[in-house]
Amino acid sequence: MGLPEINIIFKTKGLTAIQRSERGIVAVILKDDTEGGQPVSIYKSILDVDFSQFTQRNYEYLKLLYEGGPYKVIVVKVPTTTESLSPWLKKLRDLKWNYLTVPGITEDEKTLVSAWIKEEREKDHKTFKAVLPECVADHEGIINLTTGNIQSTLGGEAFSTAEYCARIAGVLAGLSLARSSTYFVLSDIVSADVPDDPDERIDKGELVIVFDSEKYKIGRGVNSLTTFTAEHGEEFSKIKIMEGVDLYQDDIRSTFEDAYVGKVINDYDNKQAFVAAIIAYQKSLEGNVLDRSFDNTAAVDIDQQRLYIEGKGIDTTDMSDIDIAKYNTGSKVFISSHVKFVDAMEDLSLVCNM
Template sequence: MSTNIGLPSLTIAFQKAAQATANRSKKGFVGVFVRDAKAQGVHALTSPALIPSELGADNQAYIQRAFTGSDRGEPSKVVAVVIAPGTEDTTALGAGLKLIENQTLDYIAPPPDVTAAEKAVMETWVKARRKAYFTEKLVEPNPATPPDDMGIISYQETDGELAAGSTTYTAAQFSSRLAGILAGIPMGMSSTNASLPEVTAVTARSEAEQIAAINSGNLILIHDGQVAKIARGVNSLTTIPVDGSKDWSKIKIVEGMDLITYYLRTTIQGEYLGRFQNTYDNKCLLIAAILEYLQYLEGAGVLNPGESWCQIDLDAQTNWLKAQGVEVANMTEQEIREAQTGSWVFISCGGRLVDAMEDFEVTFNTLVTLAA
């Protein structure tokens, strides 16, 4: 561990069965990119009525679709990022991404005419943001190569086969619609089977092709003859890390992880970092605050009831003391917990993220009576 003095360090690690906690007062924020010669900049919108009227009709419709949501809820805010027209390079998009780095967003949708180069830029940006404990997730239409990342939703739809009545769409033109649906799902539900009632046709796939697409990390739409819906709420992650879980490929589980990340980052940085003496008592106050929200998440359907915990990370604290030359062999566990640790705070916490009901097996038995 480095002993150099630099920016205060905040390290958050997720393990397979021990997740940290969250305290997110609001969720359901969408970032939508459009190109237009007018109204350039960032527009925080809480209703479709606030969409800038000087934008082109197609751009207004693209932003409007982000507000639609599903039968499970709608996003509470749409942040429209209007960038300069032209797709010759990625300069305008890069500038737009910088403009939202101070925003709190859950899902972002690229411009409806997004280029392959811009998709690559957005993938790189999202991965870097998530590595720094921000929580944006990209709805990427028809990626050229599988992103294989829990922060990127690979939305696969054949251009021109998606229709709402007589109007057909490319996958990119419908990205804002998918981002709005995902942002509007309550934290206790998943997006699986969320309906899009206006959609009358989707990409034709056999059942085997649907399964193959989902297993390859793609979010697809299906139509059961009555309504179009999301087949399964999955992200593009297919290569599970050694210390990870296959559940990390589910959007609902990652949303829970992101809520946890958001809480730890904003609460520690905003309420604790630099504000308190690094004493055992103050560490206990932080632990109590984290545990309180863990229990809130249990009631909200994010974490399994009764399994949440938070405590000083004894192993990490012991290793830090050893690195400082402290003889710990004769110290009790409580003495190690109460030991001074400079500016470092070592906490471990966890709980079990809860999935939604998505797979069913029901057996119906009938009583057969034989006549004598």
């Protein structure tokens, strides 16, 4: 069954989580009628881009993206007369990426993209995120940039809020999970319309750019989520936390699909082996992704197994937890984990006693 090999896969993914997160993937939709190139292209470096296939402005957007150091960029090149982005979003759905940006986005397209990201995350559990301008989405998958009129060394004319989303997407994709995007210095900015009320705007789920009298930087790494629930607390509004959550979800799902589905018998021993692999993976994330002082655990989900058994009309009153755990659940695998994600240092309260 290759279980030792599977354990190695989990361990490797955990140990390389930080390095992998430093090199994320950005998808960008560019409206361009310039001849040449493919509708969908993947570039690992700005040097791979044939600038003759794009307008000067679109090439500047790509420079904004690559300044953040993403692993690669998926470029979807669409005609300027495109009436709907829906067909192009469908193409992106089957590809792997972390952040989406559309520098030339319209108000109608912004509504479409925001709704699509929410649907993909909630319905199909995709870990897509988008950086959008002036988008009050109230959702962890949407980063709402609200600073505009940005003069940058990476472009000629000033960049609008929508255009500069490309720079933010590149930064977020390139950042290590060892830090957050809060106070990330945007060294390319010469001037920008920074807000007079950054604290209030951040509380409203806005990602703003601030100036500290010397340099321009991201005020705080937050997404647009402002409505909190028991399942989605305030921590879900932090971009770093969501990066960890998405990484955790992607790693476990992809490993299960690639190494377990159809290849491993679904009995109690193999379920426990899978749990052990998850626990080992969690251990390797402790420090930069998971809180090392927390008891990060995983186990066969007794409650879900009990519901499965009772769903078959069987009375479980006299069954012990071990009986429940060992019960044959067909092809169903019920696992629960209890973990705590860790944030970066951002807020200081210093009491100086004299």
